[in-house]
Amino acid sequence: MVKETELIFIPVPSTGHLLVNIEFAKRLISFDRRINTITILQLHSPTSPNAAVFAKSLVASHPQIRLHDLPVLDDYPPLDLFYRAPEAYIVQLVKRTTPLIKEAVSSIVASRTSRVAGLVLDFFCNSLIKDVGDELNLPSYIFLTCNARYLSMMKYLPDRHRRVASKLDWSSGDEELEIPGFINSIPAKFLPSGLFKEEAYEAYVDLSPRFGDAKGILVNSVAEIEDYTFGYFSQQREDEDYPPVYPVGPILSLEDRASPNEEDRDRIVRWLEEQPECSVVFLCFGSRGSVDELQVKEIAQALEVVGCRFLWSIRTGPVETSDPTDVLPEGFMGRMAGKGLVCGWAPQVEVLEHKAIGGFVSHCGWNSTLESLWFGVPVATWPMYAEQQLNAFTLVKELGLAVDLRMDYVSGRGGLVTCDEIARAVRALMEGGEGRRVKVKEMCDAARKAVMDGGSSSLATARFIDELVEDGAG
Secondary structure, three states: OOOOEEEEEEOOOOHHHHHHHHHHHHHHHHHOOOEEEEEEEEOOOOOOOOHHHHHHHHHOOOOOEEEEEOOOOOOOOOHHHHHHOHHHHHHHHHHHHHHHHHHHHHHHHHHOOOEEEEEEEEHHHOOHHHHHHHOOOOOEEEEEOOOHHHHHHHHHHHHHHHHOOOOOOHHHOOOEEOOOOOOOOEEHHHOOHHHHOHHHHHHHHHHHHHHHHOOEEEEOOOOOOOHHHHHHHHHHHHHHOOOOEEEOOOOOOOOOOOOOOHHHHHHHHHHHHOOOOOOEEEEEOOOOOOOOHHHHHHHHHHHHHHOOEEEEEOOOOOOOOOOHHHHOOOOHHHHOOOOEEEEOOOOHHHHHHOOOEEEEEEOOOHHHHHHHHHOOOOEEEOOOOOOHHHHHHHHHHHOOOEEEOOOOOOOOOOOOOOHHHHHHHHHHHHHOOHHHHHHHHHHHHHHHHHOOOOOHHHHHHHHHHHHHHHHHHO
16 A cells, blocks of 8 residues: 655745646655655745736645645735845845744654654745754755756855855955866856845855755756766765755646637747748846846847847837837837747747747746757847856856856846847857757757656656665665
8 A cells, every 4th residue: 555645845835846846746746656645835025016816826636735835924024035045035035034934844754644754844934944844844955946067156155154264256356166066167157146145145054064864855957968067976975975966857837728819829929930940039137137228238239230030029128018119219019020029928838839939048047047958949048136146157167058148147247148149149159059059959868758657757756755765765
């Protein structure tokens, strides 16, 4: 008889993190019938007012995934902290919510007939390893929604802080750092932009040592894509008794979701259907990525210079304009008639999957990066914020999978990316680098094989579940 086991997931309340956590929960339940139920604790934050509704829409047809709503806090961290240093805001949010989390986990454990086998914590929630997991005698696993090199950086930071107990400085951004787990030395300017801000740096100092306290670390990446870094962590397991690291990716949401504008979606798909194979460059900077009107004009000029077909998702601020073409140079749409399509929102997965797409100018968010690799679409890197510069460095320098548009760009301090820079990168993306395109196709094949029966990610997932079940049996 199969013993039923339950897990408790604790993600942070942002749509990107929620999406990947819920997709991982779905995978675990479909992967092994011993994982019978997964309960997801829902933290609340005024920075993500729609997170709870979004989560409900994702689990509506999955009764084995339960959402447990936590009470709203009386004293959220100040909103201006989120805009200055989002990492610090999230760390404070988790700490202020910890008593509610502990109470909820205790109640779930006490009320279940099946065994609650452990906690799966978003890496921003890793203070809960000791504050909840250890106190309630539940093994805690960290789920890292970033790549393995981000984990290498987090392992490096406590050592760096012991030697230099201060934030990084932009004036020394070209300083080459030797971070174990990287093939190449990495200039400091490619590390997450939060490390250059005092409050966010303190959050990283708080988070980074706690990875070693976990029972294991689950990484949304693929062993074959980041073989060098996963090899490093295998050695660390032997040399330093570091927690086991499980490459369980790519964890992607490829299901159709309701579009905010079905008319726009249909218009985009119809237009793509009319374009030749691999002829369109897709420009999109994520749900939080935006560029100002001066930058829009540089992009428009570059697209005219190159003359290739394009699909361009334009956001010039946190709120979408009613008509994205309003910010374009006068006459642009007329001059580019038949060559391109401009939109506000775009169905990114559906676009990347389309045979007409030949390249992706991307902000290099890790979810978007995995989607582009899954569909075999080469990338030109234009990071905006958070750890995206690190992702861009990984793609260009470590893996040789992407074109460097400006991989050290940081939104708010990166200055203007010129027409010439953009045109050069788009040409390289669409017209050159056949070897790069072949390599991207190889990584696409590796990612798809990894999640098949007997693939590296499936085997890592099986090892994780076996450890959970055996722990309980012991």
